[in-house]
Amino acid sequence: MNRYPAWKYILILLIVAFGFLYAAPNLYAPDPAVQVSGASSALQIDERTLKSAEQALSDAGIEFKGGELGENSALIRLNDIEDQLPAKRAIQAAMRDDYVVALNLASTTPEWLSNLGAQRMTLGLDLAGGVHFLMEVDTADVVGKNLETLAADLRAKLRAGKARYRSVKVEDNAIVARFRTEELASTARSIIRKEYTELTIVEPAGGNQLEVRAQLLDQEVKRLEDYAINQNLTTLRNRVNELGVAEPIVLRQGRNRIVVELPGVQDTAAAKRVIGKTANLEFRLEAAQDALVSNKEYFEYRDEQQQQMMGGAWLEKKVIINGDRVSGARVGYDENGRPQINIDLDATGGNFMHRSTWKNVGRRMGVLFIESKTRTVETTNEQGETVLTPERYEEKKVISLATIQSALGRQFRITGVEAAEAQETALLLRAGALAAPMYFVEERVIGPSLGADNIKVGVDSVKIGLIAVLIFMLIFYKVFGIAANIALAVNLVLLVGVMSLFGATLTLPGIAGIVLTVGMAVDANVLIFSRIKEELRNGLPPQSAINSGFDRAFTTILDANITTLIVAVILFSIGSGPVKGFAVTLSIGILTSMFTAIMGTRAIVNMIYGGRHVKKLWI
Amino acid sequence: MSNETENNYENTPALDYNDYNGRRVYHFMKWRNIARLISAVLLVGSIVSLAVNGLQFGLDFTGGTQVEVEYETPPSIGEIRSQLEGAGYKGAVVVLFGSDKDILIKLPPEVAEEQAQTRAREGTSSIGDEVVEVLKSHTAEEIELRRVEMVGPQVGEELRDDGGLGMLFALGVVMFYVAIRFQFKFSVGAVAALAHDVIIVLGFFSFFKLDFDLTVLAAILAVVGYSLNDTIVVSDRIRENFRKVRKATSEEIIDISLSETLGRTLMTSITTMLVLLALFVFGGELIHNFSTALMVGVGVGTYSSIYVAASILLAMDISKEDLMPPVKEGAELDDMP
Numbered sequence: 001m002n003r004y005p006a007w008k009y010i011l012i013l014l015i016v017a018f019g020f021l022y023a024a025p026n027l028y029a030p031d032p033a034v035q036v037s038g039a040s041s042a043l044q045i046d047e048r049t050l051k052s053a054e055q056a057l058s059d060a061g062i063e064f065k066g067g068e069l070g071e072n073s074a075l076i077r078l079n080d081i082e083d084q085l086p087a088k089r090a091i092q093a094a095m096r097d098d099y100v101v102a103l104n105l106a107s108t109t110p111e112w113l114s115n116l117g118a119q120r121m122t123l124g125l126d127l128a129g130g131v132h133f134l135m136e137v138d139t140a141d142v143v144g145k146n147l148e149t150l151a152a153d154l155r156a157k158l159r160a161g162k163a164r165y166r167s168v169k170v171e172d173n174a175i176v177a178r179f180r181t182e183e184l185a186s187t188a189r190s191i192i193r194k195e196y197t198e199l200t201i202v203e204p205a206g207g208n209q210l211e212v213r214a215q216l217l218d219q220e221v222k223r224l225e226d227y228a229i230n231q232n233l234t235t236l237r238n239r240v241n242e243l244g245v246a247e248p249i250v251l252r253q254g255r256n257r258i259v260v261e262l263p264g265v266q267d268t269a270a271a272k273r274v275i276g277k278t279a280n281l282e283f284r285l286e287a288a289q290d291a292l293v294s295n296k297e298y299f300e301y302r303d304e305q306q307q308q309m310m311g312g313a314w315l316e317k318k319v320i321i322n323g324d325r326v327s328g329a330r331v332g333y334d335e336n337g338r339p340q341i342n343i344d345l346d347a348t349g350g351n352f353m354h355r356s357t358w359k360n361v362g363r364r365m366g367v368l369f370i371e372s373k374t375r376t377v378e379t380t381n382e383q384g385e386t387v388l389t390p391e392r393y394e395e396k397k398v399i400s401l402a403t404i405q406s407a408l409g410r411q412f413r414i415t416g417v418e419a420a421e422a423q424e425t426a427l428l429l430r431a432g433a434l435a436a437p438m439y440f441v442e443e444r445v446i447g448p449s450l451g452a453d454n455i456k457v458g459v460d461s462v463k464i465g466l467i468a469v470l471i472f473m474l475i476f477y478k479v480f481g482i483a484a485n486i487a488l489a490v491n492l493v494l495l496v497g498v499m500s501l502f503g504a505t506l507t508l509p510g511i512a513g514i515v516l517t518v519g520m521a522v523d524a525n526v527l528i529f530s531r532i533k534e535e536l537r538n539g540l541p542p543q544s545a546i547n548s549g550f551d552r553a554f555t556t557i558l559d560a561n562i563t564t565l566i567v568a569v570i571l572f573s574i575g576s577g578p579v580k581g582f583a584v585t586l587s588i589g590i591l592t593s594m595f596t597a598i599m600g601t602r603a604i605v606n607m608i609y610g611g612r613h614v615k616k617l618w619i
Numbered sequence: 620m621s622n623e624t625e626n627n628y629e630n631t632p633a634l635d636y637n638d639y640n641g642r643r644v645y646h647f648m649k650w651r652n653i654a655r656l657i658s659a660v661l662l663v664g665s666i667v668s669l670a671v672n673g674l675q676f677g678l679d680f681t682g683g684t685q686v687e688v689e690y691e692t693p694p695s696i697g698e699i700r701s702q703l704e705g706a707g708y709k710g711a712v713v714v715l716f717g718s719d720k721d722i723l724i725k726l727p728p729e730v731a732e733e734q735a736q737t738r739a740r741e742g743t744s745s746i747g748d749e750v751v752e753v754l755k756s757h758t759a760e761e762i763e764l765r766r767v768e769m770v771g772p773q774v775g776e777e778l779r780d781d782g783g784l785g786m787l788f789a790l791g792v793v794m795f796y797v798a799i800r801f802q803f804k805f806s807v808g809a810v811a812a813l814a815h816d817v818i819i820v821l822g823f824f825s826f827f828k829l830d831f832d833l834t835v836l837a838a839i840l841a842v843v844g845y846s847l848n849d850t851i852v853v854s855d856r857i858r859e860n861f862r863k864v865r866k867a868t869s870e871e872i873i874d875i876s877l878s879e880t881l882g883r884t885l886m887t888s889i890t891t892m893l894v895l896l897a898l899f900v901f902g903g904e905l906i907h908n909f910s911t912a913l914m915v916g917v918g919v920g921t922y923s924s925i926y927v928a929a930s931i932l933l934a935m936d937i938s939k940e941d942l943m944p945p946v947k948e949g950a951e952l953d954d955m956p
Contacts, residue, residue, distance in 0.1 A: 519890050
């Protein structure tokens, strides 16, 4: 009695080994490191880059462990976390502004472990330090603007369709057109039905037949919102990359919010500036041959190949419109299947564009891409020391120069481009501006020292809580206490292993969840052991008492844990950030503890008592 | 499951209420009226306190701005307040946070609102940096910015709604699960016990004017989980004994069940309390209220699983017929109001 078949032991051993394997990377403290990558993706990072960065460190007298080349970036491991900032400065000064130098942590996990997909748990901002922003995208603004453009378009269509209107206005999220006669109104209705699939006609208030009220379909509103948010996400990602943060997070949250998390960043003001910057596209006419120098400017092409082939372009100083006016840019195909870039402007942008292009057909128009960048300048301060100060500047380069075929309006296209080029240019055209204004609705900054303190207090409470429970269980349940304690320790390892495997983020409330799990995980064992004690008291022989104790406690444990799991899942779905971390650890802890407390403890107890003649249980 | 144990019970010759199968039976239910009184007092007290004081919602729920800074030597709170006042931060609340060098500055909601209204594109400077600048201009000491939290009022409001809804939803789902797994009367008992615990923890926070933030909400939901765990273990035993023990009144059966599970209830409460104590003492200021909520909750939860859930079962006249498995159980469910 009370013997497990060999396969059960093997299964348990496999699961435990698996837990240890995936928890193991957390034992390898990462090296502080600096990461060098190109300011633009075109820049190749190679041996030479690495060599010059290492040279810069040697010159500055900073010791380092070694460098390695990654996917288009170079990583140099340092000995001391204190060296990180000086190292960043030294490399940045030496490499100048074509490269972005970011602080990073380099994994020290042995290769064979990483090959198995084992990684350290990522630390939440409250443990790692850094900045968290929650931004709200004003999607109503996008929908409103879209209605305005549709209304302008509708006026033209109504005129063309001989449906003379008194007024066409945007009121309460709807386009309202008013007419003098019912016939005109009904002509307008049929025009709207035919021409605008995205609009739906609603009954006007009070049944006024002289009024036509059209609203955007729900799915159209959703499409516009999604477009705006995805656009803003792309723009934000581009901007965040400029900050040189090692592992930034830019994610949509809920319907109209975007979370930006920048681990390791302390300068919030700078981060806010970069995230919030805007307007970096300009449309200008190509300067005429005989234009005065004071009226024209020379720009290089952004694409190096183009630059070599055509050697830059002279554009007029006058800006037709800037990126703010661009509401969309997509790659499309003409009737012959050749790629083209379809560009949408807002109403005002369309007017300006029309005014500037109708008398300039045949000339070329250039699109400038403007990047706001930071360069480090060496200056000498009063003490005669050379200091490096960051300086912001704008870089303007041509991304497109094409002949105007006819007067351009709100919608136009750029033809004669290669498919790949079209993709890239469309992306750049979009990247210029935010599709919708954004507001900071939440901002959290955690200093690095607070992060380190949080880790320390978290680890301390886990240790102390664990030791207290271990001692307590040993005193109360003796031999069975040992079994429960081993199970508890294994549970902790499994919990960490599963969290690492799933790439869960560890937060301070998450650590609190681990602590709580330690306290509650023994519950299953307590239930089983009390049951065994009871069965002994009922006069059952030791072996049957063990068996019956485990059996009878099982359903109770199951019920109790499932309900707790339900609560944890609800907590996960309503919680945000750190609280989610708590729910995650709690849920995983419940599952792993059920395994260790039921199967793990049973295996150990079976090994100790199973298949022997036992007179007395040490419980 | 072995049948020998079942037979054992059947052969038990006579039932001595004070000594059931060699175990001392505590007459818990004899005291149920006193327990009801205690619960009633605690509940009424909590509700009155909640009505009068309300909850002191933390930043997560109200929106607002908090800046935590660390001085090298303990500064004077009054001076900091007047320094901030002088710089135009009206109505700033300055308190110690954890140690006498750690200062937490709470700025009124208008500051956050103003910040939230600023369009992201205008790229304002950071409130945390501004505050540190003000404080630095008055001292030669190095002041470290530990933490800045700015939450827009609309975010806070949403969280409060979501939190409340989540809590109700959790109670609903649990009630449903218990009704299916056990019986309707049990689910009333379980939910009553949960509501009891949640209200008392809320009352505790209201009475002592502790900050109620997102971590405390998480703690309360964990309390729901914990208290439920306890209640289910007890209910499970009550159900078992109703089917097994003959010739005993409902009250006696409940007393026997509670006595049998008492050891386990206490053991689990103690181990949980041990780790919570570790968290409370060593876990740092940020999760102080979190561990407080859990400790109060675990304490109340332990009590409620004994007195609230069980005494409600008695009040609802739980009987053997309610628990005869399994066809009967299904029929019962259909009658659910």
